[in-house]
Amino acid sequence: MALSKSRFLAFGVAFALSGCSFASDALFPSLGGDEPAQTMSIPAAQSEYSSDPTVGPPPALGSTNFEPGKVTPGQPTGTFVGQKVNTFRNELRQLQESIRQRNNTLQTIRNQTIQDSQGYHETVAVINARLQVGTTPGNPVLHQRWAYAQNQLEAINTDISAMNQLATQVASDSAMAAYLMDSIRAAYGLSGAVEEDHLQLRVLEDEANQTTVLIERLLSELSQDIARQQTYVANERGNLNTLALGIKNGQLYGSSLGNQAAVRTSAAMPMGTLPAANIAGQRPLVVIRFDRPNVAYEQALYQAVSRAIERRPNASFDLVAVSAPGNNAGERALGVAASRRNAEQVLRSLTEMGLPADRIRMSGMASPTATSNEVHLYVR
16 A cells, blocks of 8 residues: 555554554553554555455355156056055156256256356456556446446346245255155055065155155255355445445455454444543554545555454444544534544445444544544454
């Protein structure tokens, strides 16, 4: 990250140049308490050098071909049990034919999902490549490509809906298979059977059991595909939101912060009168000085928060609006209102980057040493 492009100074130390730093002890203080706090610069995340940092690889789909075997033909015995065996045999054939159709549908959906995922990744990669080399804020061509990527992601969501529908059908087949197995086993207890009837029942029971196992495997693999795809689409929606922010500002960020956050813990503070900050003895992760119009802080803010979440996935944050001292009550009131607006702007940036609002707690304070209105971000 170039210092000339940074918008804020970091971690409670006033620097002459704008930049981004990481206070390691602010996040992970020394247990001994005697070591001085260390400040280190944050290198760009490895993903930022990738041509496609906001999109992870699509989840692997199952590859099993669920092709049922054939039903062994039998000989009529002329008994009532023999007639039941023949009925069961026909029902098993119908069930297996249904499974073949489900399997064909599954393979079709998988192929379509792979094509839709590849198309989505190609579109997003083009956007990221353009942002990586630099572009104008709000580039209309990238806006169009972003909208197209959103449509492609919805196509993947449609594929998931087709999987869910197929899973419902397979579940019905599973119930039918269980009923057929119970009926076959119950037939052993019918009177009037000959040995050939029981022999054919045993063969039929084995084949029905194999079909039942195949159905259960199909349903299990299909359920895993659905779960992985749903998580993938949810993550990519967050990544698209962050990508939209990058297009708006004409610069590349990375994957959604929401995808990096493993646990949501803290409730957001109300947006009315800000409560007093309670950060005594803490060092800020980030300090943003709003000492000029259009402060460009978002890239450095993203990197600092991303690194914090990387080290502590369940971290939550205190966002503090810091107002500068004024010469009179009127100036102080104006400063408090301006610092609150600045904090709300930073909050919007963080949520657009994908950080859940319930991970951020807002508060305010006045600082006798601040030379301009500031926004501080602390890790909890």
